[in-house]
Amino acid sequence: MQRLTxxxxxxxxxxxxxxxxxxxxxxxxxxxLPVLAATIAALWLPxxxxxxxxxxxxxxxxxxxxxxxxxxxxxxxxxALLLAAMLALSWITALLVARLHAETRRARRHAREADQLRGxxxxxxxxxxxxxxxxxxxAALQPFSRAPMxxxxxxxxxxxxxxxxxxxxxxxxxxxxxxxxxxxxxAGHAFGPGTxxxxxxxxxxxPLRGRHGSFGAVLLxxxxxxxxxxxxxxxxxxxxxxxxxxxxxxxxxxxARRAQEAAESQAMRNALLAAISHDYRTPLATIMSAASALxxxxxxxxxxxxxxxxxxxxxxxxxxxxxxxxxxxxARLDAPGVALRLDWESAEDIVGAVAGRARRRYPDGxxxxxxxxxxxxxxxxxxxxxxxxxxxxxxxxxxxGGESGIELLARRDGDAxxxxxxxxxxxxxxxxxxxxxxxxxRGAGQERPDGARGAGIGLAACRAIARAHGGAMRYRxxxxxxxxxxxxxxxxxxxxxxxxxxxx
Amino acid sequence: xxxxLVEDDRELRATLKSALEVEGYGVQTAASLSExxxxxxxxxxxxxxxxxxxxPDGDGETLLEQLRRRHGTPVLVISxxxxxxxxxxxxxxxxxxxxxxPFSISELLARMRVALRHRxxxxxxxxxxxxxxxxxxxxxxxxxELDGAEQHLTPTEFKLLARLVRSAGQVVxxxxxxxxxxxxxxxxxxxxxxxxxxxxRAKLEAEPADPRLLLTEPGVGYRLIEGH
Numbered sequence: 150m151q152r153l154t155x156x157x158x159x160x161x162x163x164x165x166x167x168x169x170x171x172x173x174x175x176x177x178x179x180x181x182l183p184v185l186a187a188t189i190a191a192l193w194l195p196x197x198x199x200x201x202x203x204x205x206x207x208x209x210x211x212x213x214x215x216x217x218x219x220x221x222x223x224x225x226x227x228x229a230l231l232l233a234a235m236l237a238l239s240w241i242t243a244l245l246v247a248r249l250h251a252e253t254r255r256a257r258r259h260a261r262e263a264d265q266l267r268g269x270x271x272x273x274x275x276x277x278x279x280x281x282x283x284x285x286x287x288a289a290l291q292p293f294s295r296a297p298m299x300x301x302x303x304x305x306x307x308x309x310x311x312x313x314x315x316x317x318x319x320x321x322x323x324x325x326x327x328x329x330x331x332x333x334x335x336a337g338h339a340f341g342p343g344t345x346x347x348x349x350x351x352x353x354x355x356p357l358r359g360r361h362g363s364f365g366a367v368l369l370x371x372x373x374x375x376x377x378x379x380x381x382x383x384x385x386x387x388x389x390x391x392x393x394x395x396x397x398x399x400x401x402x403x404x405a406r407r408a409q410e411a412a413e414s415q416a417m418r419n420a421l422l423a424a425i426s427h428d429y430r431t432p433l434a435t436i437m438s439a440a441s442a443l444x445x446x447x448x449x450x451x452x453x454x455x456x457x458x459x460x461x462x463x464x465x466x467x468x469x470x471x472x473x474x475x476x477x478x479x480a481r482l483d484a485p486g487v488a489l490r491l492d493w494e495s496a497e498d499i500v501g502a503v504a505g506r507a508r509r510r511y512p513d514g515x516x517x518x519x520x521x522x523x524x525x526x527x528x529x530x531x532x533x534x535x536x537x538x539x540x541x542x543x544x545x546x547x548x549x550g551g552e553s554g555i556e557l558l559a560r561r562d563g564d565a566x567x568x569x570x571x572x573x574x575x576x577x578x579x580x581x582x583x584x585x586x587x588x589x590x591r592g593a594g595q596e597r598p599d600g601a602r603g604a605g606i607g608l609a610a611c612r613a614i615a616r617a618h619g620g621a622m623r624y625r626x627x628x629x630x631x632x633x634x635x636x637x638x639x640x641x642x643x644x645x646x647x648x649x650x651x652x653x
Numbered sequence: 654x655x656x657x658l659v660e661d662d663r664e665l666r667a668t669l670k671s672a673l674e675v676e677g678y679g680v681q682t683a684a685s686l687s688e689x690x691x692x693x694x695x696x697x698x699x700x701x702x703x704x705x706x707x708x709p710d711g712d713g714e715t716l717l718e719q720l721r722r723r724h725g726t727p728v729l730v731i732s733x734x735x736x737x738x739x740x741x742x743x744x745x746x747x748x749x750x751x752x753x754x755p756f757s758i759s760e761l762l763a764r765m766r767v768a769l770r771h772r773x774x775x776x777x778x779x780x781x782x783x784x785x786x787x788x789x790x791x792x793x794x795x796x797x798e799l800d801g802a803e804q805h806l807t808p809t810e811f812k813l814l815a816r817l818v819r820s821a822g823q824v825v826x827x828x829x830x831x832x833x834x835x836x837x838x839x840x841x842x843x844x845x846x847x848x849x850x851x852x853x854r855a856k857l858e859a860e861p862a863d864p865r866l867l868l869t870e871p872g873v874g875y876r877l878i879e880g881h
Contacts, residue, residue: 463757470755474734490738490872492827493844497851497862502869504862521862527847532871533737592675643844 156190160202166365173213174230183210188241191246199247203239207232209599211282228513262384265289267390273395278304283319285394286367293353293369293385301330302357302365302392304402316365326368329354332641333366336358342371343382353382353387358507417483420588421476424606428472439465467510474537475610479588482613489531489617496525496559498568499532503539503555507547514547516554522561529641534566538622539612541607542570542634550574550632565637573631582624586612611636654769655679657699659689659716660731661708668705672758681881685710690719698724701769703761704748706732706739708863710741714746721747727768731756741873751873753826765844767822767879782817785866785880788857799857809834810853813846813879824870850875 162187166178183206191199211221215228223229269289277280283300290298297319308315311331322330325369333340333354340346341353352370356363367389439458451457481487504519529533539557546555550572558569577585588609608622611634615622620638627633656678660666666705670680681699682688686708689800693699693716702720704713713730720726730751732740740751752761776881787800792815797804806814812834817825831840839845854861870874 219812427873466755492872493847494871495847495851497854497873498847500870501864505864505868519860519863527844536871605783 152193156202159186159190162186167210167214173484175216177231179214180210183207183243184235184238186595188242188246189231190245192250194243196244199243200240203236206239207236210235212480218471220399230510250415265384266387270391273391276395278399278588282392282395283317286388287319289388290367290369298325298370299330299368300336300365301327301367302396303334304364304396305403306362307334307364309455320368322368330366330368331483334363335362339386341369341382348614353385355382355386355395357396359389359393361397364393364400365397370420388626401487410431414483415601417588419607421479424588425472425476428606431558432472436462436469437464471540475541475606478534478537479606479610479613482610482617483605487617489534491529491531494532494535495526495527496568497521499528499530499535499539499561500568503536503543507543508534510544511547515550515552517543517557518554519557525559525566526640527643528566528638530638531614531623533611534614534617535636535638538636539568540613541611542636544572545607545634546572546574546632561640562637565639566638567635568634570625571633571636573627573629576622576630576632582626585624586622608634654679654701655697655699656765657681657683657689657692657702657705659683659686659708659713660705661685662705669758669761677704686713687717689716691721693719698726700726701765701770702726702728703765704728704730704743706730706736708741712739717743717746717748725772727772729751729761729768730858737872741828744824744873745828749823754870767797770822779781780819780821783821783877783880785878787869788866792818795854797857804856806839806856809849810856814853814857815876817875821877824874824876826874828874830874 165184167182170179170182181204186227187199187203187206194202208221210213211223211228211232212219215223215232217224223232249592269285272285273282287298287300299322300318300319301314301322302319304317311328313327318327328611329340331355336346337356337358338344338346338352341350344349344353352368355367355369357365357367367385369385415556443455443458447455495567497562499520501588504517507514507517509557543555543557551574553573555570555572558567558571560567560569586608588606614624615638620636622634622636625635654677654816656673658666658669659681660669660675661684666682666684670682681692681696683692687710689702689704698787698843702716704716706713706783717728720728727749728743728747730743730748732751733754738845740753744751744820747772750764752764780794783792789798795809795811797806798813813830816830817835826838827846829841830846831842834849835842835845850867851861854864855866858864866878868878870876
């Protein structure tokens with residue numbers, strides 16, 4: 150109706166002007182007015198109405214102004230030509246204007262839809278989890294349907310069977326609609342009017358398509374008032390496909406990440422196995438030869454020889470036990486979410502226990518000094534793990550740290566407590582400093598400078614233990630020669646109760 | 654002396670049995686909890702039980718309960734490294750001491766000696782005296798001497814030392830110490846224990862950072878070295 154009003158006004162104005170100018174201008178000039186009116190009115194009127202109006206206008210012009218007036222008869226050839234030209238001109242311009250108008254409308258709609266697609270694409274690109282953009286998709290699809298929309302979105306590839314639990318479903322679909330959504334997702338093809346499938350439906354089922362499969366489907370209930378043309382469907386499908394592609398990209402990224410993690414853990418396992426097979430074989434070989442000597446040569450051995458062989462077996466077994474502990478911890482701490490048995494520990498306890506154990510293991514070993522800064526805070530740690538790490542460092546220090554012995558040191562360093570094992574030995578060559586904490590892989594050109602056997606797994610375990618406590622393990626070359634292996638642990642505030650205990 | 658060895662590994666069982674027999678112990682062996690339980694209910698009670706954790710048919714705790722209730726027989730727990738939590742639980746439940754596999758025979762014999770001695774003492778009178786190096790403790794007289802000079806301990810320090818003296822040579826768990834010295838509601842307050850152990854070492858050890866008397870058993874508890 151609103152479109153008719155401007156057209157009617159224009160025609161009214163034109164007729165008013167014609168009657169006003171009648172007799173003052175010639176007939177041909179007067180004839181321009183209805184042509185002009187038809188042209189302008191065509192902007193608002195549908196094409197058939199425009200054409201009909203033009204016919205009526207020409208007839209009325211003939212009736213009112215072409216002699217003989219008040220009759221539809223035409224007596225002159227020139228008048229017939231004028232009327233024919235008027236009609237032709239009105240029709241042509243009406244058609245042209247209508248087409249121009251349609252073109253403009255379509256261009257505007259295109260631009261709007263392109264904007265919508267781009268906006269949606271940007272939104273998806275920034276989204277961590279595309280499935281959370283379901284609401285945005287619903288908003289984008291709003292113009293196509295006033296009925297409440299139903300979405301079914303799978304985060305990963307479609308499950309083997311229709312499993313509602315594996316998908317995010319928004320809206321409240323009935324059983325038929327669920328079935329339809331799953332079927333549409335599996336077919337990867339739209340259902341509904343104009344799609345060539347299930348034309349009888351009063352709704353569109355649109356799949357969320359990726360390049361290699363669908364990730365769900367959307368149910369758009371169609372509204373009689375809305376133009377369900379193939380053009381709208383293409384736009385709705387394009388929006389759905391964008392979310393499908395985003396889901397596919399996410400699934401791909403996740404798969405890649407998983408594959409990488411699997412490869413890393415495989416590499417870690419391989420390195421561990423390589424280190425284990427080497428570090429275990431050596432003590433095993435020694436134990437085997439000593440034990441078999443006792444077994445086969447028993448009668449011919451002197452008591453001293455027998456004692457020496459037995460001592461070798463005991464020592465090598467202890468080394469083997471140490472490797473086993475380190476390997477187990479390394480494998481355990483490598484797993485995500487490992488639980489430590491944390492408790493409040495004093496550095497004095499830990500360091501003292503480590504020193505005592507080392508003294509028992511090496512009764513005639515190099516000198517060992519223990520230095521503790523006074524008033525160190527309590528540590529929040531797993532005492533067994535921490536003593537194991539320090540045992541490793543002390544072991545290495547006593548074996549490779551030179552004749553002058555080692556120093557076991559605990560001191561405060563800002564927000565951390567540093568537990569260090571230091572020696573005045575040859576230290577670690579610069580090329581090795583970064584790699585000594587990696588699980589040692591023996592290979593061509595990788596021979597360890599001092600053949601420190603088992604140190605690879607031991608140091609890797611130390612680092613894993615320090616990191617599991619939120620701390621760090623590092624090597625520092627000492628200024629006057631020697632090595633310092635340092636575990637730093639963050640200081641954690643002790644609960645108030647401890648302060649009360651001090652006063653008690 | 655009769656020993657019951659509950660251990661499921663055949664080789665280790667045989668090796669320990671022969672080593673203990675060389676030392677003059679009479680050894681009965683069981684490969685599972687049920688077998689151990691059966692032996693306990695039918696035969697004469699042993700003087701000491703060596704109990705391996707990780708048996709095929711269940712938790713050693715049930716056996717421990719039976720032993721504690723009926724005979725007061727000392728129990729040594731043998732555990733693997735990864736059974737730390739389990740081990741501490743058994744110690745808290747009344748086991749006397751523990752050994753972590755692999756262990757040496759001399760370690761085992763030393764632990765057994767201490768456990769048997771404590772049992773003998775328990776049957777007679779409570780320990781009231783302790784002497785090691787320059788340290789002399791007389792619980793009845795409330796007196797602590799170091800190299801001939803009397804040491805003044807606060808009441809809490811003395812209670813802590815006394816608890817360790819009563820179990821000298823044996824590990825005493827954090828929980829047991831906190832419970833006996835501070836009270837049952839303080840069993841989670843390990844930080845108290847750390848502070849007082851530090852103070853005690855400062856008074857009694859020549860070098861507190863490298864203690865020779867008051868030893869730490871990481872993750873388990875403390876052990877006062879066996880006296881003369």
